[in-house]
Amino acid sequence: MDTESIADALWQALQEGRHMPAEWAGRFALDQAYAVQLALLRRRIAAGERQAGWKVGLTAESMRVQQQVHEPCFGYLLESGRHPSGRRYAFDSLIAPGFENELCLTLGKTLRGPGVTLADAQGAVTHAAPALEIVEVRGPFAGNLALAMADNAQQKAFVTGEEILLTSANRDLAQASVRVEIDGELVEEASGAAVMGGGGMLSIAWLANKLAEYDLALEAGMRVMAGSFTRQYSARPGMSVRSTFAPFGAVAVDFD
Template sequence: MDIETIADALWDAMRQGRHMPAEWAGRLTMQQGYAVQLALLRRHIASGDRQTGWKVGLTSEAMRVQQQVHEPCFGYLLESGRHASGKAYRFDELIAPGFENELCLTVGKTLRGPGVSFEDAVDAVTHAAPALEIVEVRGPFAGNLPLAMADNAQQKAYVTGAAVPLTAENRDLARATVAVEIDGTPSGSAPGSAVMDGGGLLSIVWLANKLAEFDLSLDAGMQVMSGSFTKQYPASIGTRVSASFGRFGSVQASFL
């Protein structure tokens, strides 16, 4: 079936509050799932939203084991979902929400694959900010990965603290760390090397080369959520989360 026809059907379902509709389960390949995701992105933009960047998901072993998926994935970020540290979310306005602990990277020059290298990523990424990805579990993930990709890989919003310029002293993102507190209680920690087994700049390499399969570049000015250092945490009414990334600062959010 034509990608635009599928996108129209899923767009209409989303407008009715139905995500990952059962009638589309098992009917898409992974490439079709991504193509539909990008077609839905075009519909968001046509409706007045703006793309601010991309997310890379399933970059750590903790996430891959938890989600039972063993390859990275991507989704898009929208201006309507971008929030500053301290954001309070209305729990009843979200679908089975959770959060992931990540760095948000700023791309200073356009990268176009295939063939983007680690050195290209080092040269292109200018800043890193402490960040939380706000996710929604809108349907089975591992059980229907192509449809989950069409539904933007659980992405709902993202929260960032102040961006820190990358220098020779802090550019090795494998040496970054995160310590997570939930409701004031230490709840987990992980090294930056957990992301792509070598740090978030490898997420940039993967993303730029993956986007090339769809004739897209990773454009200058885009923000990229590099993927969670830790597992995904569920949120409940009243949850308060703070994630500290050492030299990259901290970020907070809550669910009311």
């Protein structure tokens, strides 16, 4: 079936409140799944949404092991899902929610692949912010990757702290680190090197080159959730999360 027809069917399911409908499992491949995802993004924009940027997922080895896949993925960010640190979410309004510990990077100039290099990415990203990606496990991910990608790779929202200007002193994102606290207890410490094996700038280069396969550029002004330093955490009612990224500061969220 052609991409637009698949997107029409999945869009109708979304209007009915159905994500990743079982009748579509296994019916299209991953390359077409991204095209379907982008077709659904166009429908969201036509309905009044605004795109804030992109996410790169499955960048950490721990995440790929957890989800039983072996390559990064991408999804889109919406302005309606962009929230400042301290956001409180009603747990019952989310679908099997969780969070990931990331840096949110801002593009100062457009990158157009193919052939975007790490040096190109380093020259294009101007700011970084401590961030938590709010995800929803809306259906089985492992073994059903194409349908999960069409459904925007579990993306729901993103919460960011203060943006920090990148300089020669902090631009090597592999040297960043995070301390994750849940309900005031330290649960994990991790390095930015876990992202793509060398930091979030590699996510930017990967994304620019991947988007080029769909005749898209990574546009100036876009924000990119560059990949989790840690595994994905499940949320629960009453959970309080604070993640502190050295040298970029802290971000917090609560699930009521």
